[in-house]
Amino acid sequence: xxxxxxxxxxxxxxxxxxxxxxxxxxxxxxxxxxxxxxxxxxxxxxxxxxxxxxxxxxxxxxxxxxxxxxxxxxxxxxxxxxxxxxxxxxxxxxxxxxxxxxxxxxxxxxxxxxxxxxxxxxxxxxxxxxxxxxxxxxxxxxxxxxxxxxxxxxxxxxxxxxxxxxxxxxxxxxxxxxxxxxxxxxxxxxxxxxxxxxxxxxxxxxxxxxxxxxxxxxxxxxxxxxxxxxxxxxxxxxxxxxxxxxxxxxxxxxxxxxxxxxxxxxxxxxxxxxxxxxx
Numbered sequence: 001x002x003x004x005x006x007x008x009x010x011x012x013x014x015x016x017x018x019x020x021x022x023x024x025x026x027x028x029x030x031x032x033x034x035x036x037x038x039x040x041x042x043x044x045x046x047x048x049x050x051x052x053x054x055x056x057x058x059x060x061x062x063x064x065x066x067x068x069x070x071x072x073x074x075x076x077x078x079x080x081x082x083x084x085x086x087x088x089x090x091x092x093x094x095x096x097x098x099x100x101x102x103x104x105x106x107x108x109x110x111x112x113x114x115x116x117x118x119x120x121x122x123x124x125x126x127x128x129x130x131x132x133x134x135x136x137x138x139x140x141x142x143x144x145x146x147x148x149x150x151x152x153x154x155x156x157x158x159x160x161x162x163x164x165x166x167x168x169x170x171x172x173x174x175x176x177x178x179x180x181x182x183x184x185x186x187x188x189x190x191x192x193x194x195x196x197x198x199x200x201x202x203x204x205x206x207x208x209x210x211x212x213x214x215x216x217x218x219x220x221x222x223x224x225x226x227x228x229x230x231x232x233x234x235x236x237x238x239x240x241x242x243x244x245x246x247x248x249x250x251x252x253x254x255x256x257x258x259x260x261x262x263x264x265x266x267x268x269x270x271x272x273x274x275x276x277x278x279x
Contacts, residue, residue: 001139001250002241005128005257008135009264016264016271017054027056027274029112029267030078032089034063034071034097038233039226040090043259050263056270065094072105079107085273086112088266091162099161112269114166121272122173123166125222125258127265129199130170132220132252139250146174152218154178155195157188157208157238163201163222188212206240213247221254 020027029051033044044060051058063071078084087110089102103115114123122130130145137148154171156178158164164180171178179195181188192198192212200208201222208219221239228234237254244251252258 002245003132003135003139003250003252003257005132005252005259005261008131009260012131012261012264012268013050013054016267020055020271023275025055025271025274026083027086027267027270028084029056029058029086029088029270030084031058031060032063032071032075032087032102033060034065034067034102035090035093037092039224039235040092044090046259047263047266050260051267051270054267056267065096068097071102075102075105079105079110084110086110086266086270088113109273112266112273114269115161120276121269122170123162124266124269125163125201125262126166126170127268128258128261129163129167129220129222130174131261131265132258133197133218135252136218136250149174149176149197152196153194154197154199155181155192156199156201157181157192158201158203158223160201160203160223167199167201167222200238202238204238205236206243207238208244209240210243210247213244215247216249217247219244219248219251220258221252222258224254224259 031044048058061074078087087106091099093099108116108119111119112121114121134145137145140148142148154176156164156168159180159182168178179191181191189212193214197218199220203223203225205225221237223238224235226233226235239254241253
């Protein structure tokens with residue numbers, strides 16, 4: 001059965017909106033956009049749109065490739081600005097830029113994307129995966145996500161900066177020891193097929209399909225990529241939904257799945273920053 005990330009996200013957004021109003025919070029998020037990836041622009045647009053619906057004020061700062069120093073000075077200023085609660089650098093940046101250099105310049109208290117080593121926040125994508133696992137747990141009659149996952153073999157495919165690695169870190173912080181599949185993993189198909197819960201964050205088209213999933217698995221598709229079809233760019237996901245829908249007990253597709261939940265999780269981190277008096 002398909003579980004809509006959009007539906008789960010909307011339920012969380014309503015709670016966030018009520019919390020912001022009832023506690024009279026004024027969360028503010030600064031977004032740094034410095035790259036030419038068309039998907040990044042879509043993600044940023046969706047973040048700004050969603051933030052507005054619940055009362056999170058966002059400011060977008062765009063930079064051309066020759067404005068590295070200007071970007072650094074802007075982050076410096078935002079770090080010191082007491083009314084800015086969170087700062088994110090949209091990934092990826094220009095090829096000639098070093099993403100880590102800019103990300104590491106954000107102070108920990110405002111790292112609402114949760115990328116820094118000692119960040120007080122979990123990564124937004126990792127939190128989104130956890131929210132989806134929580135939805136799976138509720139559907140299966142569990143009150144706690146941890147109880148649902150207990151005894152199940154969890155496989156994470158991919159260990160990238162924005163999705164795989166933070167998801168692994170979050171699962172480990174919850175006391176789980178996921179098996180990780182990367183490019184040089186021996187017999188990756190066998191490892192994936194052994195998973196009761198499979199989380200894929202690679203951006204490789206249809207990497208999860210009928211050949212490598214066990215019947216009744218719980219599947220979360222995270223990674224996305226793009227291709228040119230008939231002269232037009234088309235976004236695709238990690239899972240081949242036609243196959244997965246017939247094999248998985250519950251699954252979340254990549255497109256319209258984790259994306260909305262990642263935005264919600266980012267905004268939750270911004271709200272937590274305000275509540276904690278962090279600025």
